[in-house]
Amino acid sequence: DSSEHSISVIEFDDTTFFTELQATVVLLSPKECILPSTTGEYEKIKEILEQNGLLVTCQKKTDFSNNADFHQDLEKLLRFKKDQKKNVHTIPEITLDLAMGSVAAGIKYLELIKEESSLRKFHVQTLNLKRFVHLDAPAVHALNLFPPPDINYRSSLYKWQSVLGVLDRCKTNQGRRLMKQWLNQPLRNLDMIKERQDVVECFVDNQEVRSSFYKEHLSSIPDVLMLSNKLSKKRAGLQDVFKIYQIILRLPEMLRLLKSMKNGAVDSAVFDRFNEARQDLIKYEEMVEEVLDLKAVERGEYLIKASFDESLAEVKQEMDSLEAKMKKETRKCANLLNLEEGSSFKLDYVSHLGFHFRTTRKEDSKLRQHKIFETIDTARGGIRFTTENLKEFNIEFTSLKENYEVQQKDIVDQIVKVASGYSAPLLNLNHAIATLDVFISLAEVATNSPGEYVRPKMYPEDERILSLKTLRHPCLECQDDIEFIPNDVDMKDGETSMYIITGANISGKSTFVRSIGVSVLLAHIGSFVPCSEAHISICDSIFARVGANDNIQKGLSTFMVEMVETSSILQSATKNSLVIIDELGRGTSTFEGLGLAWSIAEFLASEVKCFTLFATHFHEVTALADTVKAAKNYHLAAITDNGQLTLLFQVRPGPIDRSFGIQVAEIAQLPKEVLTDAKKFLKDIELEQRKGEKFDEKEVKVAEMLEKIKNGADFDVDMLKEI
Numbered sequence: 001d002s003s004e005h006s007i008s009v010i011e012f013d014d015t016t017f018f019t020e021l022q023a024t025v026v027l028l029s030p031k032e033c034i035l036p037s038t039t040g041e042y043e044k045i046k047e048i049l050e051q052n053g054l055l056v057t058c059q060k061k062t063d064f065s066n067n068a069d070f071h072q073d074l075e076k077l078l079r080f081k082k083d084q085k086k087n088v089h090t091i092p093e094i095t096l097d098l099a100m101g102s103v104a105a106g107i108k109y110l111e112l113i114k115e116e117s118s119l120r121k122f123h124v125q126t127l128n129l130k131r132f133v134h135l136d137a138p139a140v141h142a143l144n145l146f147p148p149p150d151i152n153y154r155s156s157l158y159k160w161q162s163v164l165g166v167l168d169r170c171k172t173n174q175g176r177r178l179m180k181q182w183l184n185q186p187l188r189n190l191d192m193i194k195e196r197q198d199v200v201e202c203f204v205d206n207q208e209v210r211s212s213f214y215k216e217h218l219s220s221i222p223d224v225l226m227l228s229n230k231l232s233k234k235r236a237g238l239q240d241v242f243k244i245y246q247i248i249l250r251l252p253e254m255l256r257l258l259k260s261m262k263n264g265a266v267d268s269a270v271f272d273r274f275n276e277a278r279q280d281l282i283k284y285e286e287m288v289e290e291v292l293d294l295k296a297v298e299r300g301e302y303l304i305k306a307s308f309d310e311s312l313a314e315v316k317q318e319m320d321s322l323e324a325k326m327k328k329e330t331r332k333c334a335n336l337l338n339l340e341e342g343s344s345f346k347l348d349y350v351s352h353l354g355f356h357f358r359t360t361r362k363e364d365s366k367l368r369q370h371k372i373f374e375t376i377d378t379a380r381g382g383i384r385f386t387t388e389n390l391k392e393f394n395i396e397f398t399s400l401k402e403n404y405e406v407q408q409k410d411i412v413d414q415i416v417k418v419a420s421g422y423s424a425p426l427l428n429l430n431h432a433i434a435t436l437d438v439f440i441s442l443a444e445v446a447t448n449s450p451g452e453y454v455r456p457k458m459y460p461e462d463e464r465i466l467s468l469k470t471l472r473h474p475c476l477e478c479q480d481d482i483e484f485i486p487n488d489v490d491m492k493d494g495e496t497s498m499y500i501i502t503g504a505n506i507s508g509k510s511t512f513v514r515s516i517g518v519s520v521l522l523a524h525i526g527s528f529v530p531c532s533e534a535h536i537s538i539c540d541s542i543f544a545r546v547g548a549n550d551n552i553q554k555g556l557s558t559f560m561v562e563m564v565e566t567s568s569i570l571q572s573a574t575k576n577s578l579v580i581i582d583e584l585g586r587g588t589s590t591f592e593g594l595g596l597a598w599s600i601a602e603f604l605a606s607e608v609k610c611f612t613l614f615a616t617h618f619h620e621v622t623a624l625a626d627t628v629k630a631a632k633n634y635h636l637a638a639i640t641d642n643g644q645l646t647l648l649f650q651v652r653p654g655p656i657d658r659s660f661g662i663q664v665a666e667i668a669q670l671p672k673e674v675l676t677d678a679k680k681f682l683k684d685i686e687l688e689q690r691k692g693e694k695f696d697e698k699e700v701k702v703a704e705m706l707e708k709i710k711n712g713a714d715f716d717v718d719m720l721k722e723i
Helices: 041-051 068-077 097-110 137-142 163-167 173-184 190-205 207-220 224-232 238-260 264-280 282-291 294-298 310-337 361-368 388-407 409-420 423-447 509-524 558-572 590-608 619-626 661-667 672-710 717-722
Strands: 006-009 026-029 032-036 055-059 123-126 345-350 354-359 374-379 382-386 457-459 465-471 487-492 498-502 533-537 541-546 578-582 611-615 631-641 644-653
Touching: 006 097, 026 097, 032 041, 032 097, 041 055, 055 097, 068 097, 137 509, 137 541, 137 578, 163 173, 163 423, 163 509, 173 224, 173 423, 190 207, 190 264, 190 423, 190 457, 207 238, 207 423, 224 238, 224 409, 224 423, 238 264, 238 282, 238 409, 238 423, 264 282, 264 423, 282 409, 310 345, 310 354, 310 361, 310 388, 354 388, 361 374, 361 382, 382 388, 388 409, 465 509, 487 509, 487 644, 498 509, 498 590, 498 619, 509 533, 509 541, 509 578, 509 611, 541 558, 558 578, 558 590, 578 590, 590 611, 590 619, 619 631
Parallel strands: 006 123, 032 055, 457 533, 498 611, 498 631, 541 578, 578 611
Antiparallel strands: 026 032, 345 354, 354 382, 374 382, 465 487, 465 533, 631 644
């Protein structure tokens, strides 16, 4: 990541890859990657990546080599520690051939060696994936973590179409990026989660401090990472240098506010980072104040102080002389119009117009009385106009200003070069701002949402518990005209590890299981959760198998997608995982689907023993609760009155006693003749089923009678009477 000056490598377990699709893919950004240009399976991978929206560039396979040439380039890019030998072989990661081969290809593709600003700036880090809760791709999709790619964060739809949209009340771009990263990487470390919770809770309790940051400071801070990148690539100007200076000026007040909270977690997570960045940037602040003409900045001009160079001083003297003449012209015109200079009559400056006069719109009649005034435009802010003298002064001043900017170019280049040397503290400042913005955003969500949010009590992985009271879905409750009906979930190791959930279609099964998954995820990023009470143990993974769709890109049918995703869950889930399965087995015949649903539910409940939410339309699966102690039946309540179906959206113990398919079809307004035929067909089927059940009862009694006779009992006519 050239923006952060870090090279991250990941060493996967062998089981992470599908054996038939082993490959090296270098992810340059969320939208771009490179891979070796070979035939066969790599062509298939390239096609899949492109169909999923990634820009794929194929490089020569020889570019992916952990060899001596690469080591030489890497040594030029790395920033070694003070006492560390400047040799790549002092880095443990250099032995990871696959990972470092990928780094080699990435460095060559990005041409980092050719950029002077990249030299001695990078460090190598190994990402330990076990620090984070594993989220499989179906879980990310099922839980609606991120909005569709065509939804902009400024759109009203953004606020409730995804979990990110609900949480993202960030004021800065860097905050939005970090919020997305936190959602992608939920923590597994209990202490780190509690520290984040402490910070969020502190901002929840300190409304005044939170409001000051939210409304005054963060809303005025630009993207520091973007500015730092412009500096490092020598594409910045004095305006960019000044923007960073403005941020630095805010730091003392921001530090004062943070210190006023008197909270150790806030100090550790936010204050110390800001304070370190502040100390590192003091010289930057002094440099700007020494060389930049701050008075010129007030009128939108970014100029070096004239005292910094003799030739600049000469030009500046001429410019000051012209400004004096323009002020004299201003006094003369104000007297002519009988207006107060500086109040209702002003000398103004904007970059695209230069110097001009401005007065209120009600003085338009006075201007018309004097032909020396030439109107430029009329807007809500007043009338802008000029005179021949002012026009001449302005032309001359503009020429001098252009000359001044040409003469100061070399000095500006030197200042930008010096400023680019502050990339490390600027990146630290960027991360501190992003972290503060995310914490403030989470606190805003916790205090200004439609329903109550609470701090969840977190437990270690070995204390298996999942208890949520009056749980809601954060996205649905944000929609207009929706009154969300909350529900509870209560799971504990040794008591209940599986909910088998039945209910009518559209009764809320999917919403219920998704609500649980989202709240567990929110707890792992350090956020408060939408319920009245929460007890959650650390999870190692969140898996989901929700809904069924064909995957045309991969050539997989609905049923095959189900089986591939379910297979991944069964192979990867541990006792400490959370598994969400909704409507499994719909892609094949009823009996096969039932058999698979039963066996998969039984395996998860008896063998894996992880917390599982198993929503199903196969009512027969509810019988599993009779044989597996940890499995419990729950249903989404519904009632019928005079044939009218009313969904209660309440989760209640026990299996549902009947299906409501035809009633749901009535809600969907199917034609009456279709519904009539369906009801008649249902009655006929039920009648045949009852006949079969009676016949089965007779068979059982005959078998019992024969068993008694076989065991020595005398034949009795009364036995036949029972049959």
